[in-house]
Amino acid sequence: xxxxxxxxxxxxxxxxxxxxxxxxxxxxxxxxxxxxxxxxxxxxxxxxxxxxxxxxxxxxxxxxxxxxxxxxxxxxxxxxxxxxxxxxxxxxxxxxxxxxxxxxxxxxxxxxxxxxxxxxxxxxxxxxxxxxxxxxxxxxxxxxxxxxxxxxxxxxxxxxxxxxxxxxxxx
Amino acid sequence: xxxxxxxxxxxxxxxxxxxxxxxxxxxxxxxxxxxxxxxxxxxxxxxxxxxxxxxxxxxxxxxxxxxxxxxxxxxxxxxxxxxxxxxxxxxxxxxxxxxxxxxxxxxxxxxxxxxxxxxxxxxxxxxxxxxxxxxxxxxxxxxxxxxxxxxxxxxxxxxxxxxxxxxxxxxxxxxxxxxxxxxxxxxxxxxxxxxxxxxxxxxxxxxxxxxxxxxxxxxxxxxxxxxxxxxxxxxxxxxxxxxxxxxxxxxxxxxxxxxxxxxxxxxxxxxxxxxxxxxxxxxxxxxxxxxxxxxxxxxxxxxxxxxxxxxxxxxxxxxxxxxxxxxxxxxxxxxxxxxxxxxxxxxxxxxxxxxxxxxxxxxxxxxxxxxxxxxxxxxxxxxxxxxxxxxxxxxxxxxxxxxxxxxxxxxxxxxxxxxxxxxxxxxxxxxxxxxxxxxxxxxxxxxxxxxxxxxxxxxxxxxxxxxxxxxxxxxxxxxxxxxxxxxxxxxxxxxxxxxxxxxxxxxxxxxxxxxxxxxxxxxxxxxxxxxxxxxxxxxxxxxxxxxxxxx
Numbered sequence: 001x002x003x004x005x006x007x008x009x010x011x012x013x014x015x016x017x018x019x020x021x022x023x024x025x026x027x028x029x030x031x032x033x034x035x036x037x038x039x040x041x042x043x044x045x046x047x048x049x050x051x052x053x054x055x056x057x058x059x060x061x062x063x064x065x066x067x068x069x070x071x072x073x074x075x076x077x078x079x080x081x082x083x084x085x086x087x088x089x090x091x092x093x094x095x096x097x098x099x100x101x102x103x104x105x106x107x108x109x110x111x112x113x114x115x116x117x118x119x120x121x122x123x124x125x126x127x128x129x130x131x132x133x134x135x136x137x138x139x140x141x142x143x144x145x146x147x148x149x150x151x152x153x154x155x156x157x158x159x160x161x162x163x164x165x166x167x168x169x170x171x
Numbered sequence: 172x173x174x175x176x177x178x179x180x181x182x183x184x185x186x187x188x189x190x191x192x193x194x195x196x197x198x199x200x201x202x203x204x205x206x207x208x209x210x211x212x213x214x215x216x217x218x219x220x221x222x223x224x225x226x227x228x229x230x231x232x233x234x235x236x237x238x239x240x241x242x243x244x245x246x247x248x249x250x251x252x253x254x255x256x257x258x259x260x261x262x263x264x265x266x267x268x269x270x271x272x273x274x275x276x277x278x279x280x281x282x283x284x285x286x287x288x289x290x291x292x293x294x295x296x297x298x299x300x301x302x303x304x305x306x307x308x309x310x311x312x313x314x315x316x317x318x319x320x321x322x323x324x325x326x327x328x329x330x331x332x333x334x335x336x337x338x339x340x341x342x343x344x345x346x347x348x349x350x351x352x353x354x355x356x357x358x359x360x361x362x363x364x365x366x367x368x369x370x371x372x373x374x375x376x377x378x379x380x381x382x383x384x385x386x387x388x389x390x391x392x393x394x395x396x397x398x399x400x401x402x403x404x405x406x407x408x409x410x411x412x413x414x415x416x417x418x419x420x421x422x423x424x425x426x427x428x429x430x431x432x433x434x435x436x437x438x439x440x441x442x443x444x445x446x447x448x449x450x451x452x453x454x455x456x457x458x459x460x461x462x463x464x465x466x467x468x469x470x471x472x473x474x475x476x477x478x479x480x481x482x483x484x485x486x487x488x489x490x491x492x493x494x495x496x497x498x499x500x501x502x503x504x505x506x507x508x509x510x511x512x513x514x515x516x517x518x519x520x521x522x523x524x525x526x527x528x529x530x531x532x533x534x535x536x537x538x539x540x541x542x543x544x545x546x547x548x549x550x551x552x553x554x555x556x557x558x559x560x561x562x563x564x565x566x567x568x569x570x571x572x573x574x575x576x577x578x579x580x581x582x583x584x585x586x587x588x589x590x591x592x593x594x595x596x597x598x599x600x601x602x603x604x605x606x607x608x609x610x611x612x613x614x615x616x617x618x619x620x621x622x623x624x625x626x627x628x629x630x631x632x633x634x635x636x637x638x639x640x641x642x643x644x645x646x647x648x649x650x651x652x653x654x655x656x657x658x659x660x661x662x663x664x665x666x667x668x669x670x671x672x673x674x675x676x677x678x679x680x681x682x683x684x685x686x687x688x689x690x691x692x693x694x695x696x697x698x699x700x701x702x703x704x705x706x707x708x709x710x711x712x713x714x715x716x717x718x719x720x721x722x
Contacts, residue, residue, distance in 0.1 A: 111189075
């Protein structure tokens with residue numbers, strides 16, 4: 001599954017561990033929430049970055065104490081019709097100021113990129129190679145946004161205000 | 172009318188171009204049907220029994236004449252020459268080709284119409300009172316708020332993949348024509364003791380297999396906080412709404428399972444985090460939206476013009492005027508409801524020719540504006556009283572002057588088994604038979620206000636639970652069987668109807684309705700006692716007895 005990070009297809013430095021996969025000596029690891037919470041201190045002490053895979057039905061509050069220490073949070077879209085992780089992403093970015101990598105995993109298609117970028121994701125495990133290749137083009141599909149989110153894009157309501165004020169200058 | 176600006180138009184065009192790409196990918200096989208399904212639904216495209224169905228949004232029920240003509244154009248060019256107005260301030264086309272859909276959307280985009288979120292598990296088209304802005308005594312025009320919420324809920328990055336569909340309705344009048352109590356969120360515009368505008372917020376209403384009347388979650392939310400409050404409700408629902416069972420996924424089930432108090436606490440908690448965020452609406456923003464609604468330059472007209480006085484001698488005109496013409500907030504003007512329920516016709520259908528002709532009439536008599544109501548009728552919102560006789564004649568020629576608004580033949584019905592892949596039973600033929608059975612205007616008038624609602628399956632698109640007489644078609648041993656309820660209503664006193672007994676066969680439905688009506692006429696205390704009031708006073712028993720005594 002191709003990874004898009006920083007807007008382009010990138011190598012995934014993280015090794016994904018299951019609950020019982022033996023822990024590698026070194027290197028970056030992504031571990032399930034359950035395993036992470038079971039031994040957070042131990043995992044964070046070893047060399048290499050630690051990321052956590054957080055299921056979409058688990059309260060994000062449990063992760064909050066570790067947000068300054070994890071390098072990546074991978075949220076899960078079991079199917080793309082299940083949008084719980086959008087709320088989790090916005091909470092992480094906007095309420096808890098999480099600034100590390102926020103990865104979308106699961107059934108990720110190009111048709112969700114704009115929504116995901118707006119919710120705060122910056123890394124994507126994309127299901128289809130063609131979608132990954134279309135990332136930049138698809139991400140720029142919209143230039144108008146009606147809602148304020150943590151991505152800081154100006155909303156239509158406020159753009160109108162700006163236009164109105166600039167038109168007012170000198171008249 | 173609300174005028175789209177360049178910003179709104181750009182978004183609609185970007186959406187059309189995205190959908191064009193999605194259709195292309197589907198046709199090339201790059202997208203599977205399973206993947207495409209969600210995407211097409213978000214653009215109002217269903218796969219129905221015989222063909223694709225295309226549902227176009229009419230936000231808060233307001234249409235300009237060029238928009239109505241564009242709908243006529245779509246009906247003519249891409250469909251079979253007609254469209255079907257639904258209970259959701261939408262119009263549906265039933266025979267459209269997938270490959271032509273992007274073109275149809277592009278044609279509609281030219282006039283600021285779209286099909287965004289008319290389906291799918293996202294926030295649906297915001298609905299409101301079809302008399303908004305013209306109804307006497309309303310708090311203020313609810314469309315200003317409807318438009319604000321329409322914008323906020325369009326392509327919302329957090330709530331486009333909810334557990335289930337989500338519907339918001341707004342009213343600003345004491346008499347609720349928007350049926351807010353059967354919506355996921357119902358908003359009632361009110362003023363607080365300081366004279367500030369805000370909302371009573373209701374939540375968890377809905378029909379379907381588990382019907383609920385919405386409950387008040389908060390008595391007053393200030394207008395500036397309404398987006399953050401809605402966002403808080405949606406966020407709680409998105410996280411905790413059930414996804415294991417499609418039939419239990421609506422917010423009404425979450426509210427019911429948690430209880431309104433606990434649900435309200437969750438929402439309150441979430442709201443406190445976000446209410447002072449950028450979601451807070453400043454007055455300038457409201458004023459900007461308000462300024463883009465324009466109102467007609469009404470003339471100063473007499474309350475009772477000569478034209479109207481003279482026409483009153485014509486009993487046919489009077490019959491129509493009495494149930495189609497409603498008071499307007501401006502003296503000398505009226506709101507005219509246009510019945511899309513002709514005798515023997517499918518409720519809510521209009522031909523391309525009727526739509527075009529109606530657009531001409533709206534230009535001539537209603538400042539270029541048309542409204543669409545959840546009763547599947549249209550309205551002209553600003554008709555000078557002096558023009559009523561001429562308008563009536565013109566409507567009559569088009570087959571649009573059936574004098575039955577709010578009477579027994581003003582039936583709400585879903586498309587049923589004739590079109591819908593979900594349906595278990597026919598709806599339209601039942602409606603057609605009932606309109607023939609009660610075609611006698613004197614009889615219908617004698618009966619008075621009586622709403623019949625028909626659904627062809629448990630999903631309740633015909634809102635049968637809230638019909639004064641509700642008819643629900645189900646399938647039993649390969650046969651269509653109809654369950655009859657009485658006493659439902661969708662207004663400010665919304666209530667669910669009560670089942671009167673075992674289901675009856677297709678051929679018996681009209682007879683049963685006749686029995687119920689005869690029972691009512693015999694039981695009512697005086698002619699002014701409406702059907703609803705008689706049912707309320709006596710309960711279902713006497714009706715049940717009458718219907719089942721001989722069956």
